[in-house]
Amino acid sequence: MQERRVDVAIIGAGSAGLGAYSAARAHTDSVILIEGGPYGTTCARVGCMPSKLLIAAAETAHHVRDASAYGVHIDGDINVNGRDVMARVKRERDHFVEGVIDSVDNIDAEQRIRGHATFESPDTLLIDDHTRIHAERIVIATGSSPDYPGFLKAAGERLVTNDDIFYWDDLPESIAVFGPGVVGLELAQALSRLGVRVRMFGVNGTIGPISDPDIRDYADRYFNEEFYLDPEADTRNVAHVDDRVEVTFVERDSQREVTERFDYLLATTGRPPNIKGLDIDRACLRMHEDLPVFDRYTLQCQRRDGTPASIFIAGDANTELPLLHEASDEGHLAGDNAGRYPDIRAGHRRSMLTVVFTDPQIATTGQTWAEIEQRDSDSYAIGEVDFKEQGRARVMRQNHGLLRVYGEQGSGLFLGAEMFGPQAEHLAHLLAWCHQQRMTVAQMLEMPFYHPCLEEGLRTALRDLNAALRMGPAMARHYMENGPGS
Template sequence: MKTLNVDVAIIGGGTAGLGAYRAAKAHADNVVMIEGGPYGTTCARVGCMPSKLLIAAAEAVHHIEKAPGFGIHPQGEILINGREVMDRVKRERDRFVGFVLEGVDDIPAEDKIAGYAKFVDNNTLVVDDHTRIEAKRIVIATGSRPAWPAPWNDLGDRLIVNDDVFDWDDLPGSVAVFGPGVIGLELGQSLKRLGVDVVMFGVGGQVGPLTDPTVMAYADKTFNEEFYLDPDAKVEEMVREGDSVHIRYIDKQGETKRIAVDYVLAATGRRPNVDKLDIENTGMELDARGVPTADPYTMQTSVASIFVAGDASNQLPLLHEAADQGRIAGDNAGRFPDIRAGLRRSKISAVFSDPQIAMVGETYKEITTRLGTCECFETGTVSFEGQGRSRVMLRNKGVLNVYGEQGTGRFLGSEMMGPNAEHLAHLLAWAHQNKMTISQMLDMPFYHPVIEEGVRTALRDLNAKLHLGPETIKHCLDCGPGC
């Protein structure tokens, strides 16, 4: 077995691992990256990019279906060619993966080690049966994988995860989606709009990542207008028969229903890939799920020489967060023992459903947990159903809630479902990161007619409730009609 002595060893070659490698190399020459699977990152291969390609195809169909609302009537039946849809998804997906691989190819061959690493102790790794690595510092950036209940394995190849969807050559006839989270909502709605029969089941009443009960109730109602969604389903039986899966469940009216579907899509969460690292051989403190705990500003674990980043950290499993965490972890591993807090940006997340869902800063649940039952914050709201630009585009569905602190008037966060929520969320995230007050945000320019005017309406409602401004005027003269 070959033995290497290195300054920094990075376990994992995804978004966080690549970021950690580049950051560590700025301080140390002797850095290696260990990867047992394919390079290309979860985002490029099976995550955010291929899912957006499927969503884009679904949106094209939806625009045609909405055209009669404008007095435009497409002639003939809409033909959805599933093979052509999936061919484009895979071709473009491969292009995105190729961009990542180009960056990997630039890394010197001697810095890349193929295989799966396991800990021997705090500073020693064994990669498969061929390399022993003595590392002064180690970064864990092993990512995550889909997780589902073990009994579902009896469904065989009729059980799929999001990874499998993007390898389809054609679209199936029907799919039951379990898990109305980010992945389930995006893929489920897209498949429905592309002609696939979709039913969706959840547990505990959760819809997407939302925590605000008002916004969540709106989302539940809106999705149910397109397909059957029970966020707190009672599924009594799920068995495979031939090439289909038969499901018996109690519907929302209390009646027993039976359906047969081609596939069951498990969108029931992801598990950090740390369970096969033999981390029990280290001194790291672990959380209840067996994941190493880490300082969110330095990414340092309880063992000073070990850092963790990306989905493996069990913090925010988002690409931009993984990239930031990787840079912070790699920088600190490279400059050790000169540990420094890295830039952590205001939280921002989005679900690319239609309408989109987005969350910024502190969530409703985080605020109420932190402040308890005291009347220390207020909520401003706007409905997009009557908002001018949204109605012009026939995209007038959604609700936006913004939260502000009593006394200071500081903007705390927001949860929303609405048109262009991804763009509204960016504006609000910039305001949150700059610690702006509601009054300061209202001093910013708003054009007319734009969807962003809805943000101003919500902010004015909030400012009035904080007793920092006048009550909202129903027909404001400094705004255009329908703002």
């Protein structure tokens, strides 16, 4: 077995691992990057990018079907060619993956190694049966993998995850989706708009990252206009019958027990971290619920005795914020601290920002409602806008959704927001920037708002909040942004 000694070993060459490698290299050339699976990152291969390609096709089909509402009439039937849709998804997906692989190929061959890493001791890694690496510091950036409850395994070979569907050659006729989280919602709506019969089942009533009950109820009603969604489903049985999936459940409205068959069962019920295969117990780390205990500002793990370890954990592997931009930030922070060890530095953590690319989009930023409601009831206020009468939204026939913003009584600080609305990805970025700058609602209202833009709807919500904070006049209950003089 080959023996190697390095300053920093990084397990995983995904978004967090590549960020860690780049940051560690600023301090030492004695770095090695270990990868046991395919190069290309989860985002590029089976996550963010291929899902957005599928969504883009779905949005095109949806807009074509809706064209007559604008007086634009499409002659003949609309034909969604599933093979053509998936061919483009895979072709463009491969382009993004190749870009990541090219960046890995640019890393010195002596600084990367293929194989599955396991801990032999807190400072020693075994790479399969061919290499032992003695590392002064180690970064765990092993990402996550899809998982599902045991009863779904009854679907047999008809059970798929998002890691599978982007390798399809064609679209199915029908699919049952279990798990209305971020991935499930995006894929369910996209497939529905592409002509696939969709039924979606949840367990605990949640819809994506929404915690505000008013927004959740709005989203629940809206999605059910497009496809069946029961976020608190009573699923009685799942079976593999005649090369299809048979699902027995209590229908939401009728309360009748019904049985339906589908081509596939898509499980989008979570992505636990890839920790179990590391023999993590040999790292002698302090653990909580099977995960290493770590400092979120330095990403440094703790030894069993509670003292700081020379091991860091970043990205989906620590489960804190399983988002690509967070994984990249965490990778740089962990790699920087591993490189400069023992001169550990606390990193800057950005304001929370989550976007779900459904239509309307879902977004949360700053503090969520779940966090806000933990405060004393007289310490915060809420402002909102319904996009039904928002001028630009009506022009684009996207006048659906609800935005709720939260502020702190006394200081007037903007605390956070949740929304289900048109182009929420852009509104959420503005709000995240304001939150990170610790702006007050009054300061946000001093910013320019062009007419006619969706941002005027944001201004309406902020004015409503400012009035609730008793720092501005009561809102006039009409939409001034529909015309000049607002």
